[in-house]
Amino acid sequence: MVNTAPAPVSNRPPSKVEGIKENSNFLLEPVATEILEDTTHFSEDAIQILKFHGSYQQDNRDNRVKGQEKDYQMMLRTRNPGGLIPPQLYLALDKLADEYGNHTLRVTTRQGFQLHGILKKNLKTAISTIVQNLGSTLGACGDINRNVMAPAAPFKNRPEYQYAWEYAQNVADLLSPQTGAYYEIWLDGEKAISAEEHPEVKAAREKNGTGTIVHDSVEPIYGTHYMPRKFKICVTVPGDNSVDLYTQDLTLVVITNKKGELQGFNVLAGGGLGRTHNKEETFARAADPIGYVTKEDVYDIVKAIVATQRDYGDRTNRRHARLKYLINDWGVEKFRTQVEEYFGKSVEPFKELPKFKYQDYLGWNEQGDGKLFLGISIDNGRVKDEGEFKLKTALRLIVEQFNLPIRLTPNHNLIFYEISPADKEAIQTILDQCGVIADPDQIPALTRYAMACPALPTCGLAITESERAIPGILERIRALLDKVGLQKEHFVVRMTGCPNGCARPYMAELGFVGSAPESYQIWLGGSPDQTRLARPIIEKLHHNDIESFLEPIFIYFKKFRKGKEKFGDFCDRVGFDAIREFSDTYTPGTPTSSGKSRHRVSLRDDVYSQLKETAEQQGKPMTELVHEALDKYFQSL
Structure with a gap:
């Protein structure tokens, strides 16, 4: 029978956060005191407890000015089991985003919403409004069940x-x-x-x-x-x-x-x-x-x-x-x-x-009782109005006019359900007028199956860009696939600005994990159905080198795939040694049917083994190490 929490499993002292939790009087302090203070931000101790209440303190790095205070703001996350958003709650969140946030909502990869840009002085109003409209933020973050x-x-x-x-x-x-x-x-x-x-x-x-x-x-x-x-x-x-x-x-x-x-x-x-x-x-x-x-x-x-x-x-x-x-x-x-x-x-x-x-359940579908549901793809989960694309307006109009419940999806999309067939045409008209695509076949396949975390400028853990970078990178990947003759090919791409993995890149067929400014660790070999972990193939790839890195891999995939084998399954089957070996002997501009270099140099078996082992340890192609070594040698002559 447990009367108190057992002692830590090691003889080492507990972390500082354990003490903060112990002294919080069950998540009350110091948040209760500091929310009443006329300041722009919370203390470090309060930040830890604030997470349990569903909020992270952030600062907008785009607005940093040397010598001035950080641009402090709060990210607020909702807790919605199974992704349920009642219509009343959605309209309240939409309004809060405009009145206190940055005019956008973001669907999370755990089926909630995030509000960004809320000032400390408005946090209480925002949370109380959510709760009074059938929502909650309690337990959306923190050391607790999410x-x-x-x-x-x-x-x-x-x-x-x-x-x-x-x-x-x-x-x-x-x-x-x-x-x-x-x-x-x-x-x-x-x-x-x-x-x-x-x-x-x-x-x-x-x-x-x-x-x-x-x-x-x-x-x-x-x-x-x-x-x-x-x-x-x-x-x-x-x-x-x-x-x-x-x-x-x-x-x-x-x-x-x-x-x-x-x-x-x-x-x-x-x-x-x-x-x-x-x-x-x-x-x-x-x-x-x-x-x-x-x-x-x-x-x-x-x-x-x-x-x-x-x-x-x-x-x-x-x-x-x-x-x-x-x-x-x-x-x-x-x-x-x-x-x-x-x-x-x-x-x-x-x-x-x-x-x-x-x-992903996108598009118009029957829900099995005579009514319909509609899955809407949301690029990186960001609900916003931008130019002729007015997703935020479209969603608000649909909820206001038809009072439909919503289910958010784990791939940060959105489903309207309980739709009367008689209302389908009117709903489709709103989407068309707002430039929102309802037919999933009209969505670029790479975009449809991609995810990215928010990263910069607001996430304090971000090393590099993610949400703002992935649209351009997907376009470049699409152009490269077309160039090498894989016009109809697509796969699961996921990107994060740091290794915490919020967009779950480690299950992707092609994962980008922020490892330095403008650079990513690359993961390959996840399953198209997210049932197998990917593995890292290179530790740090600058975004300018994406095409030169991926081109030989795509060529290898095109030449040696089995039937309709998917990209992630192929990478897992052939293994990284084979991928690296092919890449090391591939020269752009040569006939892609051979994938061979114009130049060949033989190596002793022991030298090759040592080169291969070092390349794997450093996450670099063997050719790059050879070039580095030869450059140093010639410079010493």
């Missing part, structure tokens, strides 16, 4: 999708912070009217018996220190990988019988993508199958896994604090054994599943 994801497709004739929505909401409620600090700070202590919590959820939160509960605590599941780091959950259905299920700390897969009745859930755990350049002890990891539980036990298994991470996760080194590192260090068997101790019994064997596929 927004619980689920497929956004509103299929009414496929009960497994309805179960995914239901349990995404229930798990989110189960793991929601119980402290009253959120309402005390932002709503002066008045808790907003919200949907009634499911009785089974309330009972599960209070149930102990196996050590999952912290007794006599405001937070029965989290305790005083909450989680060691962020904790991410999704609920999906067999075959649907619109949620990037292998990237989550905890994934539940709905299992139904032939009648469509809910039986239970497959459980996976240990996924996570955040890492740090040049620190091999940090890495991206795909989730492992843990087992199967019946529907009656699903809340208990969630609590057991959360409690295992809560009690045994690393609270000393925050770079080593995610669940993926605990499972990697322990191994799946030891982890399962500890989870079963908290669970109170053994988990059943993992149920066989069909192959997972990525789907």
